[in-house]
Every structure is written in structure tokens, then in C-alpha cells.
Amino acid sequence: MSSETLDRNAPVIVVGAGQAGFTVCSKLRDLGHSGPISLIGDEEQPPYQRPPLSKGYLLGEMTQERMLFRPLAFYDQKEIQLKLGTRVEHIDRNRREVRLGDGSVLPYGYLVLATGSRPRVLNKDQGGALDGIYYVRSMADTNKMAPEFKPGRHVLVIGGGYIGLEAAAVSAKLGLRVTLIESAPRILQRVASTETACFFRDLHRNHAVDIREGVEFATLTGQDGRVTHAHMKDGSVLAVDFVIVGIGIHPNTELAQEAGLEIENGIKVDANCRTSDPFILAAGDCASFPWKGNRIRLESVGNAIDQGEAAARTIVQASDGYKAKPWFWSDQFDIKLQIVGLAGGHDSAVTRRLSQNALSIWYYRGEELLAVDAINQPAAYMVAKRLIEAGKSPEPKAVADLDVDLKSLLHS
Numbered sequence: 001m002s003s004e005t006l007d008r009n010a011p012v013i014v015v016g017a018g019q020a021g022f023t024v025c026s027k028l029r030d031l032g033h034s035g036p037i038s039l040i041g042d043e044e045q046p047p048y049q050r051p052p053l054s055k056g057y058l059l060g061e062m063t064q065e066r067m068l069f070r071p072l073a074f075y076d077q078k079e080i081q082l083k084l085g086t087r088v089e090h091i092d093r094n095r096r097e098v099r100l101g102d103g104s105v106l107p108y109g110y111l112v113l114a115t116g117s118r119p120r121v122l123n124k125d126q127g128g129a130l131d132g133i134y135y136v137r138s139m140a141d142t143n144k145m146a147p148e149f150k151p152g153r154h155v156l157v158i159g160g161g162y163i164g165l166e167a168a169a170v171s172a173k174l175g176l177r178v179t180l181i182e183s184a185p186r187i188l189q190r191v192a193s194t195e196t197a198c199f200f201r202d203l204h205r206n207h208a209v210d211i212r213e214g215v216e217f218a219t220l221t222g223q224d225g226r227v228t229h230a231h232m233k234d235g236s237v238l239a240v241d242f243v244i245v246g247i248g249i250h251p252n253t254e255l256a257q258e259a260g261l262e263i264e265n266g267i268k269v270d271a272n273c274r275t276s277d278p279f280i281l282a283a284g285d286c287a288s289f290p291w292k293g294n295r296i297r298l299e300s301v302g303n304a305i306d307q308g309e310a311a312a313r314t315i316v317q318a319s320d321g322y323k324a325k326p327w328f329w330s331d332q333f334d335i336k337l338q339i340v341g342l343a344g345g346h347d348s349a350v351t352r353r354l355s356q357n358a359l360s361i362w363y364y365r366g367e368e369l370l371a372v373d374a375i376n377q378p379a380a381y382m383v384a385k386r387l388i389e390a391g392k393s394p395e396p397k398a399v400a401d402l403d404v405d406l407k408s409l410l411h412s
Helices: 019-030 072-077 139-148 162-173 194-206 254-258 301-315 378-389 396-400 406-411
Strands: 012-015 037-040 080-083 088-092 097-100 105-107 110-113 117-119 133-135 154-158 177-182 210-213 217-223 226-232 237-239 242-245 249-251 280-282 287-291 294-296 327-332 335-341 348-355 358-365 368-375
Touching: 012 019, 019 037, 019 080, 019 301, 072 080, 088 254, 110 301, 133 139, 139 242, 154 162, 154 237, 162 177, 162 194, 162 242, 162 327, 194 210, 194 327, 194 335, 194 358, 194 368, 226 242, 280 301, 335 378, 348 396, 358 378, 358 396, 368 378, 378 406, 396 406
Parallel strands: 012 037, 012 110, 037 080, 110 280, 133 242, 154 177, 154 242, 177 210
Antiparallel strands: 088 097, 097 105, 117 249, 217 226, 226 237, 287 294, 327 335, 335 368, 348 358, 358 368
């Protein structure tokens, strides 16, 4: 990938007004970029937080206004041109222009693709075209499904990842009957360890959520165009009032692919967030990047922020490379899960348990600490984050010993 550069104040267009796109624009101004910046989003709302969509916003505890990263005045103050309800249809790399849905053309010096991701959806053969089926990806999605949440109604959640579990927790809190099905042998199969999955399975069952693992969904059927029943591959049938689907996401790579950029499990970028075109960068859910000798793509707020800032530093020629520090969180009922690192490839785990609902699970490969899941344990999370970022691996025996102050591990 070329290291060719332009003037550090060259005009920047950012496609995608989610966390990564917003962060690029904001950081550019913080770094002193004085050229034109345009932020293009296909939703009508100004850039907003997405995690509360399946938590506080769905519960009605957060207003639309509180969801916004910044009020509209911020964009005027920072001279960031916000183009909402607008799609980019085509990238002309030779002329360095993008064509918008209304036919207008905008020139760029640097283009940043922060196109994010979209939910995997049920197809028509699976009953996906029926009314009463919802996904949790945008404010419009959550607004549309909000009237469905009436006590006593039966909701089926398809998918036992974080989105599915968070939606199930909100549904149970609001007095609905909840059934969650997961086709894999256990919930959180792709994103968390067996130990963490067991904790959350028990938590949900204690709140009357009917979790069914190893159950493959077959099709939804309905009446008068609206879903009424869910059929499983084992022949079982559930009567349902509505359905929430959380079966993963697709990175939005179509625009990049059509422009001839390299794609590899997302838009392929180097350590400076550059794509195969030196004047086009990518950040967030849509971008795959080098990490510890592999190429990964992270679907998290933390990555969107850090990678967005790294892309801005590349543009102003102040890049020191993007060094991912994976972290995630999930709120379910009265439990906060905080994760640092990636546990994939661990060969042992040790649990530090303070109480039934306050524990941390530490994952090792050999003697190396890879990741920590902290459940209602913010102090353990903060210590683990510092240890992993410093490349320190405390002995598992010390981690499990409640007489050992975790903070002391930072200095050992």
C-alpha cells in the first residue's frame, strides 16, 4: 500500500456518520486540520450512539437528544459540513470525486470510508418479508419496534449474541414473555468463553427468559402478512407476537469493492488505515487491519473511536500506526460485562470470584494473558486493561487469590 501523501489540509470526505466517521471529523479538527471536511450519512438523524439502541433507548430511558454525539451546533462551530439522508453511489478514484444519490459530485483530497455494517437478515423463504420482524441497527429500527413492547406478549429473539441477549433482557424487564433461540451449542459462541456464557445463561433463566441452545430456526409463518408462528428444524413450533433478529452483521464493503479497492473480510487497510488506494482510508466495523500477525475486523465502539482517530492522524501526517486495544461491554439486567483483549486461542482460564454476581475470568495461552471478562468488576477490568496493554502477564495463581490486591500485579 502506497505511502503517497497530499497536503495535510487537503479536503476530506467521510462516508458514514456513525462512531468512526464522527470521530475522524472531530479528531481532524482537534489536530488542526483547516481544510474542508464533509461528513455524509444515509440516516436523517445527526450522528448518534448505537449501543443504547438495544439497551437504554429501547427501554425508554434515553431520549433521542441524549443519543447524539454532539448537538447540531457543534458541526457549525467546527466547520464540518453535515450531509444527512444522503447516499454515496460511486467513487471515481481517478478524478478523486464521489457521486451522491442526487447526482451531485464532490471532490476530495482524502476519502475516508466509515461505512459500518448492516444486520444479516432473514430471506423471503424464511418468512423474512412478514411484518413484526425487527433488527436492531438504527434509531429508526428501535422506534419502529417500540410499540410492540407490551407486557404479556411473546417475543422470539433469534440469535444468542450480545444484541440478542440485550434485547431479551429489555423485553423481560418490560414484562414480556421471552424465548431466545441460538443455533450454536451455546450462547455467545463466537464472542465469549464458555464460562461467561454459563453466567449469562443462568442470569437470563433467573429472569424467566427461555433460552434454547442448539436449536435451529427454519421459517416464520403468519396471517394477513404478519408473523404469528416460528418453526424450528426439530419440528417444534412457537406462537409469537413479534420477532427480534440478531444473527450477526455484514461489513458494508460494496462501495469500496465497486471502486476496485482490496477486500479481505472487510475493506483491507494497513497499519495507518490506508486502503489499496493511498488517498482512501477506512475505519470502524467495515475495515480489516493487521493485528499480531493476523488480519482482523473488530465490531466495537472502542475500535471505531481508536481507528477513527488513527485515520485522522494519517491524514495530517502525524501517524504512529494503529495499535488495536480491543475492549467491549454489554449491559444486561443489572449486570455490566466489560471485556478487554481477545480470548480466541486461549488454553486455560482462571476465575476470580468476589460474589455470585461479581467476578472476573482471565484467559491465558500458555503463560500469556490474552483477555479478561469482568462481570460487575470495573476495578478488575481497569487493572486487566493496563496489564494487557503493557504486555504483562501475572501468574494465574496470583489472579485467583483474593488475598492478592489486583493493583499490586501492575508493579510485579
